[in-house]
Amino acid sequence: MEKIIYRNRKNTDCYKWDAVSTKYDKGVTIPAWVADMDFATAKCVRDAIAESAKFGVYGYYFPGDNYYSNFIKWEKERFNHTVKREWIRFSTGVVAAINWIIQSMTNEGDSIIIQTPVYHQFAESVNSNKRKLICNELVNNNGTYTIDFDDFEKKIKDNNVKLFILCSPHNPVGRVWKKDELARMLSICSENNVIVLSDEIHHDFVFGDNVHIPSMNVSNYENIIMLTSSTKTFNLAALENSIIIIRNKKLRDIYDSKTSDIHESSGNIMGYIAAEAAFGNGQEWLEQVKTIIYNNYNYLKKTLKKKYPNISISPLEGTYLAWADFGCYLKAKELHNFFENKCGIVFNYGESFGNNCSTFVRINLATSFKNIKEICSRITDNL
Ligand SMILES: Cc1ncc(COP(=O)(O)O)c(C=O)c1O
Known part of the structure; x- marks a missing residue:
C-alpha cells in the first residue's frame, strides 16, 4: 500500500x-x-512529473487523449457522471474559471446569487466584476446547515438573478447536498432562467454514507456549468490546471467566444501530466x-x-x-x-x-x- x-x-x-x-x-x-x-x-503523479521534467522541453502543449479518457473514467466510476469530451474546457484555476464564466454569461450590474457562508472568492469574483451580489443565507441548525428555499426563490425573482454559484460539497459548512436539495435548487433556477455554476472542486472528499451527486446528474436542466479539478483532490494547486464542463452547446459557444478574446490558457504542461496520472492511478x-x-x-x-x-x-x-x-x-x-x-x-x-x-x-x-x-x-x- x-x-x-x-x-x-x-x-x-x-x-x-x-x-x-x-x-x-x-x-x-x-x-x-x-x-x-x-x-x-501520489507517487504516480510525482513519477509522471519527474519523467516530463527530465525530458526538458517545456514549450506549448495541450492535454492529450489520456488526460480526457482518465478524467471521463474518473467521473463515470466515482460519480456515475457521463461527461463527453467535447464538453470539456480548461482553466488555470477554478477561481479563474468563475471569473471567466461571470464575464461571459452575465453583464455588468446583473445579479448573481451565492449561499453564505461560502468560500470568499465567490463574493469577491462577483464584486470585482461589478455584478450585484445577492446572498441566500444558509440556515444553521446546531451546526448542520440547510437551505432556505423560499428566500432563495424570492431573492432570485426580486433581483432578476442571472447566475447562481453553487458550492457542492460546501466550503466551509461541510455539507454534501442531498438529491432532493439539489433538485429543488435546480428547479427554481430552471423556472427563473438562472444559469447554475456548480463548483464541485471538493467532490472527492465525501465521508461516511454521504454521496456526492454531480449537479448535472440531478436534472435535465441544460444551463448548468460544472467546475472541478484534480488540484484540490491531489494537492496540485500550484500546477494550475482545472476543468470546466459545459454540456449546453449554446453556453459553450458563448464561453468559447469569450475565452478566445482573452487568449485563454489551459494551464501548464506539468498540470496536465499530473492530472492525467492522478485521475488514472491516484x-x-x-x-x-x-x-x-x-x-x-x-x-x-x-x-x-x-x-x-x-x-x-x-x-x-x-x-x-x-x-x-x-x-x-x-x-x-x-x-x-x-x-x-x-x-x-x-x-x-x-x-x-x-x-x-x-x-x-x-x-x-x-x-x-x-x-x-x-x-x-x-x-x-x-x-
Ligand atoms: C469551493 C472552492 N472553489 C475554488 C477553490 C480554489 O480553486 P483554484 O485554486 O483552482 O482557483 C477553492 C479553494 O479552496 C474552493 O474551496
Whole structure:
C-alpha cells in the first residue's frame, strides 16, 4: 500500500506555512488555514512529473487523449457522471474559471446569487466584476446547515438573478447536498432562467454514507456549468490546471467566444501530466488521505467537545475543512489574538465567509495527526 508522506513545508515559500506571522513565542506556529494539504501528492503523479521534467522541453502543449479518457473514467466510476469530451474546457484555476464564466454569461450590474457562508472568492469574483451580489443565507441548525428555499426563490425573482454559484460539497459548512436539495435548487433556477455554476472542486472528499451527486446528474436542466479539478483532490494547486464542463452547446459557444478574446490558457504542461496520472492511478492514495482526514476530524471534535461541550463543530459530510463556532467561549474580537498569538495557530476566520459567523473558524484537517493533536492541546491549554 502506498505510504502517505507528510512534509514539513516550513521555509518552502508556501502560503500556508510561510505567509503567516504571529506573536507566538513558544514554538512553531501551526497553520491550518489555506486549503491545501501537507502531504506529498501520489507517487504516480510525482513519477509522471519527474519523467516530463527530465525530458526538458517545456514549450506549448495541450492535454492529450489520456488526460480526457482518465478524467471521463474518473467521473463515470466515482460519480456515475457521463461527461463527453467535447464538453470539456480548461482553466488555470477554478477561481479563474468563475471569473471567466461571470464575464461571459452575465453583464455588468446583473445579479448573481451565492449561499453564505461560502468560500470568499465567490463574493469577491462577483464584486470585482461589478455584478450585484445577492446572498441566500444558509440556515444553521446546531451546526448542520440547510437551505432556505423560499428566500432563495424570492431573492432570485426580486433581483432578476442571472447566475447562481453553487458550492457542492460546501466550503466551509461541510455539507454534501442531498438529491432532493439539489433538485429543488435546480428547479427554481430552471423556472427563473438562472444559469447554475456548480463548483464541485471538493467532490472527492465525501465521508461516511454521504454521496456526492454531480449537479448535472440531478436534472435535465441544460444551463448548468460544472467546475472541478484534480488540484484540490491531489494537492496540485500550484500546477494550475482545472476543468470546466459545459454540456449546453449554446453556453459553450458563448464561453468559447469569450475565452478566445482573452487568449485563454489551459494551464501548464506539468498540470496536465499530473492530472492525467492522478485521475488514472491516484485512487489508492486518495482513499488513504481521506482516512487520515476523517481521523483528524474525529479526534478534533472529540477532544474539543469533551472539554468545551458548547463549541459547535459542524458534521464533516464533505471537504477537508472543519467549521467550528467558538462563540460560547470567545468574543469575535478576541479570536485573532487568542488563536494566533496565544496558541500559535492560524485558521481562516468566519468573517471572510459571510455575515453572522464572526465567532467561527475554518480548520484545515489535511495535515498530520501530530499537528492536529498539537492544535487541540494548544487550544485546551489556553482557553
Ligand atoms: C469551493 C472552492 N472553489 C475554488 C477553490 C480554489 O480553486 P483554484 O485554486 O483552482 O482557483 C477553492 C479553494 O479552496 C474552493 O474551496
